[in-house]
Amino acid sequence: MQVDPIRNQDVASLTDVSQLDIPSLPIIAVKVLDILSRESSNADDLAGIIAFDPSFVSRLLKTANSPYFGIGDGVSSIDGAILRLGFDTISDIVVMAALKDIRRHADAIDIGLWEHSTAVAVACKLIADELGYGNPTEHLIHGLLHDIGKMIMNINFKEKYTLVVDEVRSSGKPFEDVESAVFGFTHCGIGDYTARRWKLPVEIRSAISLHHCSASELADRKDIKDVLLVKIADHVCSELQIGIYDNLVPIDKDLEFIGLTEVSKIDSLKKKAEEEYPKYKSFMLG
Ligand SMILES: [Fe+2]
Ligand SMILES: [Fe+2]
Structure with missing residues (x-):
């Protein structure tokens, strides 16, 4: 069955959504997403939010001192962590720590x-x-949440979703086709x-709902580049076969649209992603 990625969105008309078990978005994640969506956010805003949650602070410091992120002497305060690792890295760690609690x-x-x-x-x-292009931490969020x-579905329809995963692997079909x-x-x-329930900003919602669309389907959208970036990632x-991944579909047109056509560039991005992944994994799943 061919799935229409844009029209197949209104699940409320297809299933009883009132029965769905949807984890709540952790409060700290709501606050962090809000801060990062502001043009003028800075390290102080971020530190201000984190400081109210002592267990969050200790998790953050543990990560800052972990072999992957830590350098030299132990970091013992949020300010010290920001100073040591920089605002961008701290933003990434805070976002991951906040979203981790969805699991x-x-x-x-x-x-x-x-x-x-x-x-x-x-x-x-x-x-x-x-x-x-854009703020790297925002793109990190898009990637983390794209398949939420x-x-x-796995939380709510455990047995049936296990069948979907098995069928995707054995048939070579994309997830969307089998799910549908x-x-x-x-x-x-x-x-x-879920994105609407969580009141996520429109760019994150688009990354979640449209990441299997083609460049031509997204042509008149302002956030087309953000969405295609998720699709390419x-x-x-x-291709790297990390975790439960999807079957490959051609993305030449998407790469062309985004201006990423040099094979050597794509290969080096792939290599970097493979190298960087373990440090993020140890935090997200550790
Ligand atoms: Fe997906
Ligand atoms: Fe995915």
């Missing part, structure tokens, strides 16, 4: 999905960096519903 069931599928999403987050950030619909055949809706639709990480 509920640490079953094999959940772990595999978060591994994939963490890798896509790293790749999004690296591609954004390479293109000099799959996590929600089994459920009548896709992870993008459930993700879109998703593809790169599927």
Whole structure:
């Protein structure tokens, strides 16, 4: 069955959404996303929010001192961590720590999905960096949340979703096609519903609901570049076969649109993503 990625979004008309178990977005994540969405956010704003949650502070400092991020002497305060690691790295760590609490069931599928999403987050950030486009931490968020619909489907329809994952692997079909055949809706639709429930900013919602669309389907959208960036990162990480990944579909037109056509550049991004992934994984899934 061919799935229409844009029209297949309104899950409320396809399933009883009132019965869905959707984790709440942690308060700290709401505040951090709000700060990062402001043009003028700075390290003090971030430190101000974190300071109210002592357990969060200790997690943050633990990470800042971990072998992957820590350099030299131990960091013992938020200000020290920001000074040592810089605002961008601290923003990444804070976002990951805040979103990590969405995780509920640490079953094999959940772990595999978060591994994939963490890798896509790293790749999004690296591609954004390479293109000099936007705020890398925002792209990291897009990557982390792009497949949130799959996590929600796995929480709510455990057995059926296990069948979907098995079928995707054995058939070579994309997730959307198999989900659509089994459920009548896709992870993008459930993700879109979740993004609305969480009142996420429109760019994050687009990354979640439209990341399987083509450049031509997205042509009149302002956030087309953000969405295609997630799609390309998703593809790169599927090639790297990290976690529970999707089957590959051609993305030549998307690469062309975003201005990333040199094979050597894509190869070096892939290599960097593979190198950077373990440090993010140890934090997200540790
Ligand atoms: Fe997806
Ligand atoms: Fe994905």
